[in-house]
Amino acid sequence: MADNNPSAGGVAAVDRALSLLVSFKKDDEYLSLMELAERTKMYKSTILRLLASLEHYGLVRRTAQGRYGLGETVAQLYGVYNASFSQADVIVPVLKALVEKTKESASYHVISGKGRLCLHRINSPLPISYQTSVGDVLPLDKGSGGRVLQAFSGAVGEVYEQIRKEGVIVLDGDRIPDLAGVSAAVFNANNDLVGAITLTMPSSRLMPSFKEDVLQAALTLSRKLGYVKK
Numbered sequence: 001m002a003d004n005n006p007s008a009g010g011v012a013a014v015d016r017a018l019s020l021l022v023s024f025k026k027d028d029e030y031l032s033l034m035e036l037a038e039r040t041k042m043y044k045s046t047i048l049r050l051l052a053s054l055e056h057y058g059l060v061r062r063t064a065q066g067r068y069g070l071g072e073t074v075a076q077l078y079g080v081y082n083a084s085f086s087q088a089d090v091i092v093p094v095l096k097a098l099v100e101k102t103k104e105s106a107s108y109h110v111i112s113g114k115g116r117l118c119l120h121r122i123n124s125p126l127p128i129s130y131q132t133s134v135g136d137v138l139p140l141d142k143g144s145g146g147r148v149l150q151a152f153s154g155a156v157g158e159v160y161e162q163i164r165k166e167g168v169i170v171l172d173g174d175r176i177p178d179l180a181g182v183s184a185a186v187f188n189a190n191n192d193l194v195g196a197i198t199l200t201m202p203s204s205r206l207m208p209s210f211k212e213d214v215l216q217a218a219l220t221l222s223r224k225l226g227y228v229k230k
Helices: 012-022 033-040 044-056 072-084 087-102 144-151 158-166 209-224
Strands: 060-062 068-070 105-112 115-122 137-139 168-172 179-187 193-202
Touching: 012 033, 012 044, 033 044, 044 060, 087 105, 087 115, 087 193, 087 209, 105 144, 115 144, 137 144, 144 158, 144 168, 144 179, 144 193, 158 168, 168 209, 179 209, 193 209
Parallel strands: none
Antiparallel strands: 060 068, 105 115, 105 193, 115 137, 168 179, 179 193
16 A cells, blocks of 8 residues: 555655554454555565564554554554644634635534534635624524534434434524524544534525535544544
């Protein structure tokens, strides 16, 4: 895999070593040499040399049965990463990209008490748009964002079943007449719901393509937070 997709100006051996690390999937605990060879398309002899270096730095560990898993250094690096970045640095660029593509307003909401709190917001550049602000608290039982947050918090009903199935919902006039919203769920590395991305616009500007745009934005953000789609 690394040889088929080398980094420009990089080191081939490093590419191969990293391809071993990223070959581990969410539900993997330990992999055999054969499984690593199948996933990376590398020779076993090459893999063994790379594993020796990775094991030396604690990036992989070897069991007595000759199987391999991720090592304690990976956990240490994750801890450093988790403590060193602001979620705003991850969320806001995704919202900005969504607004640039659709020209509509994008928000990121989380559950707060019995409502949903707007943590981040990028308003539409168009002259007619629905303006809310960071810090606003909106209802959970109305609007596409609230519906998404409720759906993945166990709410019962046909609309919530649809949201859980598709991960996204398009609603027109659910909270305010002539206001449409498209929302999708955001998950973290533990597959826990952490928030919802919402695109809002006047009903007259609602486009069919917005559903996929929002879904992809939510998936992009989820992946940045460590989520792995099953």
